[in-house]
Amino acid sequence: MSTSAISVERARPKGGARTFLSRLKSGDEIAFLVTLACAVSILLVTSLLVFELFQNSALSRHKFGWAFLFTKTWDPVAGNFGALPYIYGTLVTSGLALLIGVPLGVGAAIFLAELAPPRISDALTFLIELLAAVPSVIFGLLGIFVMIPILRSAEPGIRAVFGFTPFFQGPFYGQSLLAAGVVVSIMIIPFIVSISREVLLAVPQDQREAALALGATKWESTWDIVVPFAKKGILGSIFLSLARALGETMAVTMVVGNDPKINTSLFAPGYSIAAVIANEFSEATDDLHVSALIEMGLVLFALTIIINAVARIMILTTTQKGSS
Amino acid sequence: MKRVIGFVLPLALLAVGASGETLINAAGATFPYPMYSKWFDEFHKKYPDVQINYQSIGSGGGIKQVTEGTVDFGAADVPMTPELMKTFTEKRKCNILHFPTVMGADVLSYNVPGVTQELNFTPEAIAGIFLGKITKWNDPALTQANPGVKLTGNPIVVIHRAEASGTTYIFVDFLSKISKEWETKVGRAASVQWPVGLGSKGNEGVAGQIKQTPYSIGYIELIYAVQNNMSYGKVKNPAGVFVKASLAGVSAAAAGAIKEIPDDFRVSITNAPGKDSYPISSFTWLLVPDKIADPTKKKAITELLKWVLSDGQNMTEVLSYARLPKAVVAKEQKAISKIQ
Numbered sequence: 283m284s285t286s287a288i289s290v291e292r293a294r295p296k297g298g299a300r301t302f303l304s305r306l307k308s309g310d311e312i313a314f315l316v317t318l319a320c321a322v323s324i325l326l327v328t329s330l331l332v333f334e335l336f337q338n339s340a341l342s343r344h345k346f347g348w349a350f351l352f353t354k355t356w357d358p359v360a361g362n363f364g365a366l367p368y369i370y371g372t373l374v375t376s377g378l379a380l381l382i383g384v385p386l387g388v389g390a391a392i393f394l395a396e397l398a399p400p401r402i403s404d405a406l407t408f409l410i411e412l413l414a415a416v417p418s419v420i421f422g423l424l425g426i427f428v429m430i431p432i433l434r435s436a437e438p439g440i441r442a443v444f445g446f447t448p449f450f451q452g453p454f455y456g457q458s459l460l461a462a463g464v465v466v467s468i469m470i471i472p473f474i475v476s477i478s479r480e481v482l483l484a485v486p487q488d489q490r491e492a493a494l495a496l497g498a499t500k501w502e503s504t505w506d507i508v509v510p511f512a513k514k515g516i517l518g519s520i521f522l523s524l525a526r527a528l529g530e531t532m533a534v535t536m537v538v539g540n541d542p543k544i545n546t547s548l549f550a551p552g553y554s555i556a557a558v559i560a561n562e563f564s565e566a567t568d569d570l571h572v573s574a575l576i577e578m579g580l581v582l583f584a585l586t587i588i589i590n591a592v593a594r595i596m597i598l599t600t601t602q603k604g605s606s
Numbered sequence: 607m608k609r610v611i612g613f614v615l616p617l618a619l620l621a622v623g624a625s626g627e628t629l630i631n632a633a634g635a636t637f638p639y640p641m642y643s644k645w646f647d648e649f650h651k652k653y654p655d656v657q658i659n660y661q662s663i664g665s666g667g668g669i670k671q672v673t674e675g676t677v678d679f680g681a682a683d684v685p686m687t688p689e690l691m692k693t694f695t696e697k698r699k700c701n702i703l704h705f706p707t708v709m710g711a712d713v714l715s716y717n718v719p720g721v722t723q724e725l726n727f728t729p730e731a732i733a734g735i736f737l738g739k740i741t742k743w744n745d746p747a748l749t750q751a752n753p754g755v756k757l758t759g760n761p762i763v764v765i766h767r768a769e770a771s772g773t774t775y776i777f778v779d780f781l782s783k784i785s786k787e788w789e790t791k792v793g794r795a796a797s798v799q800w801p802v803g804l805g806s807k808g809n810e811g812v813a814g815q816i817k818q819t820p821y822s823i824g825y826i827e828l829i830y831a832v833q834n835n836m837s838y839g840k841v842k843n844p845a846g847v848f849v850k851a852s853l854a855g856v857s858a859a860a861a862g863a864i865k866e867i868p869d870d871f872r873v874s875i876t877n878a879p880g881k882d883s884y885p886i887s888s889f890t891w892l893l894v895p896d897k898i899a900d901p902t903k904k905k906a907i908t909e910l911l912k913w914v915l916s917d918g919q920n921m922t923e924v925l926s927y928a929r930l931p932k933a934v935v936a937k938e939q940k941a942i943s944k945i946q
Contacts (some may be wrong), residue, residue, distance in 0.1 A: 358770075359793035426814060455763055455819055457804050540768035540805025551804050557768075561807065565666035565770030565796045567690060 332583065339577035341570055350577060356542050358562070363574035365581050367542035371459065371552035372585070375534060376527035378463025378548065379470055384520055386467070387474030391516070394475065395482035396504045407479060414472035422536030425465040430456040430537065433464070437549075451547040457539035460548040465533050470523035477522065481515030482508060514597055521593040528586055531556040555582045627654075628902050630910075633661040634668020634681030637772050637827065638890045641708055641927050642681065645918050649910055656906045665772050666796065672893050673697055678903060680893035683710075683772025684796055685872035700897035703945065704871045705938055706889035707914055708927040709860055711828040712777045713838035713851045713886070717816050718743060718757070725839040726751040726848045729877075729885070732841070733785035735762055735823060737792075738802035743821060751842070765815050765824030768805030770797035776888040777825045780876035825886075828856070829926045845881040855884030856928035864933045871938070887928070896944050904945065911942050 342350065342363060353364025390410070394403045437454045444450045485508045493503035509516070531554075539551020540561065555578050566572045632642075639662035646658040663671075665682035672680030673694045685704060686694070694702045714727055731747040734740035740747055743757045767774045775796045782789040792798050806815045809830040816822050828851050831838050840848040849855050862880030867873050877885045894911070898904035915935050922929040930938075 355799065357799040358797050359795045359799070426818070430818065453761065455804060455822075457806070457815065535768060535807055536811070540807075541800070541803065553805075561769035561805075562797050564664040567666040567669050567684075567687075567796075 332580075335576055335580040335583060339573050339580055341573035342577045343573075345570065346574075350574075351581065354542075354544065356558075358566070358568065358571050361568065361570050363570070363577075365555070365578060367544050368553050368555045368558055368578065369581065369585065370544050371538065371542070372528055372554040372556070372582070374459050374548075374552060375462040375466055375538065375554055376524060378459065379466035379527045380520065380524060382464060382467035383470045383474060383523065387471045387519075387523075388478055388516060390471070390475045391478030391482060392504060392509065395479045396508060397500075403479075407476065410472050410475045412472075413468075414476070418469065418530060418533040419536075421465055421469055422533040425461060425533060425537040429464060430461055433458075433461055448546045449548050452545070452549055454549040455539070455551070457537055457551050458549050459538065459545070459552040462534045462538040462552070462554070463548070465537050466527045466530050469530060469533060470527050473523040473526060474516075474519045477519035478512070478516045481512040481519070484515075485511045513600065517593070517597050517600075521590060524589060524593075525586055528582065528589070529556055530554075531560045535560060555579075555585075628656045628906050630656065630658045630679075630903060630906055631661075631677045632658060632668075632679050632681060632892075633663050633671045633677045634893070635665045635683045635772055635890055636662040637683050637710055638681065638708055638927070641922065641925050644921060644925060645914060648918075648921070649913055652913070653906070653909065656910070658910070664770075665775075666770065668893065672702070672895070678898070679895070679907060681707075681891065682893060683888065683890045684775045685874075685891060686893065694895075698895055698897075700895050703894045703896050703941065704891045705894060705911060705941070706860075706871050706891055706930060706934060707918075708922050708929065709856045709875075709887055709889055710776070710927065711851050711856045711859075711884055711887040712773055712780075712825045713828050713831050714823060714841065715813065715816050715826050715831060715836050715838045716823040717820055718760075719820050721755055721757065723752070723755050724837070724850070725755065726842065727839050728842045729780075729784035733781055733788055736764060736766075736781060736800075736802070737785070737788060738764070751848075760821040763819050763822035764800075764803030765812050765819070765822050766800055766803050766805055767797075767812060767825075768807050770795075772796065772888075772890070773809065773825070773827050774798070776876065776886060779874050779888070780886045783874075783877045828853075832926045841885050843881070843883050843885045844877055844879050845883075847881050849882065849884045851884045851886070853923060853926065853928040855882055856887040857931055859883035859885065859887040860889070860928075860934055861931040864931065867934065867937065869937075869941070871934075871941070894945060897946050908942055908945055912939070915939055 346353070346363060350363065350365055351369070352366055353362075354366050355362045355364050356367070357363070394407055398406070434454070434456050441450055489507050489511055490503050493507040494500075498506065534554050535557035538554060538557060540553050540557065541551040542553040542558070543550070545552065559575050559578050562571070563575050566575060639660070642660050646660055650657055660681070665684050668680035668682050669686055669690060671677045673690070675698060686702060691702055714732065716725065718725070725748075728747065728751050731740060731745075731751060734745070734747055741761055742759045743762055744759045749757055775794065778788070778792065778798050779794045781792070782794045792801065804815065806812045809826045812824045812826050813830065813834065813836060816824050826836070830836075838851065840850045842848050858880055859875050859878040862883040863873065863875040863878035871889070871891065873889075875887050875889060878887070892911070894907060898907060915930070915938055919929045919935065
């Protein structure tokens with residue numbers, strides 16, 4: 283019924299109002315308008331968000347200018363605010379989380395999609411996806427009471443192996459950039475695994491069969507054919523999880539040490555943008571302080587956009603290379 | 607959740623308004639919340655036509671909301687600054703009054719393996735530790751105050767609150783009074799730029815971190831320490847006596863500072879004179895506008911204040927809050943008449 287309506291409409295493109303009516307009747311126009319409204323509303327919310335952040339951070343933007351991004355002081359008493367230690371902390375914890383989470387997550391996804399028997403794969407995937415539903419405060423508590431004691435006992439070992447690098451120097455109190463990175467990595471793994479697995483499963487069976495027919499082993503077909511085919515989707519899952527890592531608040535603030543200093547050592551405490559906003563916003567009475575915290579939100583937003591843009595460019599260039 | 611409450615409240619107000627009940631909205635400090643919720647509940651039992659809704663959103667939020675006029679009165683652990691009071695007067699065309707309700711204190715909790723005795727802390731030692739100048743447990747400033755205690759040369763791990771809080775304000779207010787260097791370098795506010803240390807969220811976060819980290823020290827609220835049976839040290843007061851924090855010691859601090867209490871009650875009672883006063887104590891305040899247009903609301907709020915200062919004070923100690931000294935109560939009762 284509906285297909286005939288469309289063909290009629292296409293056959294008579296000039297009959298403006300009547301075709302609109304008929305299209306409305308067949309549901310096309312309604313679907314178009316409804317989905318358009320959905321898409322526009324998301325855009326609207328995003329731009330409203332940016333506008334509000336921009337508007338309300340005016341006081342701080344005018345006072346500190348671009349220097350806000352490059353100064354290290356955060357002194358609510360004197361009214362001096364700089365975002366650098368927070369940007370650093372956010373990037374380091376997220377970077378560390380990816381460093382740990384990506385190999386584990388992609389590895390697990392390859393196993394689940396390609397190598398594991400289907401029944402085990404389904405059961406394990408279900409368990410991993412359950413991880414994604416755990417509230418972040420639970421990860422934070424587990425971080426404090428389970429992971430930090432483990433890290434503390436593992437510290438001499440870590441120091442013995444990596445102690446020569448500048449990244450594992452100085453005293454270790456538990457709460458640290460390292461602890462935050464590990465907790466966040468556990469939180470992002472479910473995203474990487476579940477999306478990457480879907481992408482790998484979507485690789486056409488012909489690809490595998492062709493590789494095997496040419497004499498490739500199972501692993502060769504997986505690693506040289508299937509994984510490159512799914513590369514774009516896997517990268518997508520990594521960037522989605524990076525966005526999650528950048529914005530993670532509760533678990534990070536519970537284990538990062540909340541000390542706004544820039545230390546190369548991962549044993550040292552740090553601070554993140556999302557954490558400082560959560561910690562200070564409710565009690566900030568001074569207008570400048572509030573404005574500076576809102577500008578932090580803007581910085582985090584910009585950081586996410588920049589990283590996403592870079593990610594997209596990376597995906598574009600690598601896929602072009604792959605196809606040529 | 608809060609948004610939902612904020613949305614439902616006006617509706618509830620309409621509903622009960624019709625039945626002749628007076629609904630009063632208040633918001634602010636989290637520290638006195640258990641006390642306030644008990645008080646407001648008891649007050650409602652006594653005056654069934656008055657219902658008080660208190661949202662514990664933090665001192666900063668309380669000050670903001672009362673300034674915007676979205677609540678009938680606010681509550682804060684930190685007195686409003688002259689600038690904030692000026693903003694209030696400009697916006698609301700009246701003045702804000704501070705009414706102390708109960709008192710609290712901060713204690714120094716620590717985890718030093720091998721030490722079972724209660725440690726003594728001089729103000730100099732506390733300032734030194736939190737400024738990052740005293741870095742080892744066997745520093746002379748600590749060993750001299752603790753004869754007979756075996757303190758080793760392990761580095762001190764300082765733990766403070768990560769989020770802005772009234773507990774922090776009391777502590778840094780004390781440090782600002784006893785150390786010029788602290789006052790100029792760090793200053794007093796609900797959140798400050800800490801020279802050293804790790805930040806943890808909430809009293810429970812600081813307490814948990816102290817328990818987990820050997821050789822650490824941090825400050826927590828007295829009530830939290832009492833309710834969780836945590837050990838804490840004695841602090842030397844201006845009279846030269848090492849005092850262990852207690853409700854009596856906190857009330858003594860307010861009594862000791864009574865001469866200096868101004869008519870607007872915006873005063874800190876840290877480091878107060880008197881041999882029994884515990885030096886890291888503070889009031890918490892209700893913030894009430896001095897002009898309340900609605901006569902029924904005005905009556906309800908003044909009655910509430912009178913009740914809090916009389917019968918209400920008898921309920922404080924059950925919940926581990928320190929009651930106001932009589933002299934302060936008498937002074938406040940006079941101040942209630944300023945509400946017009």
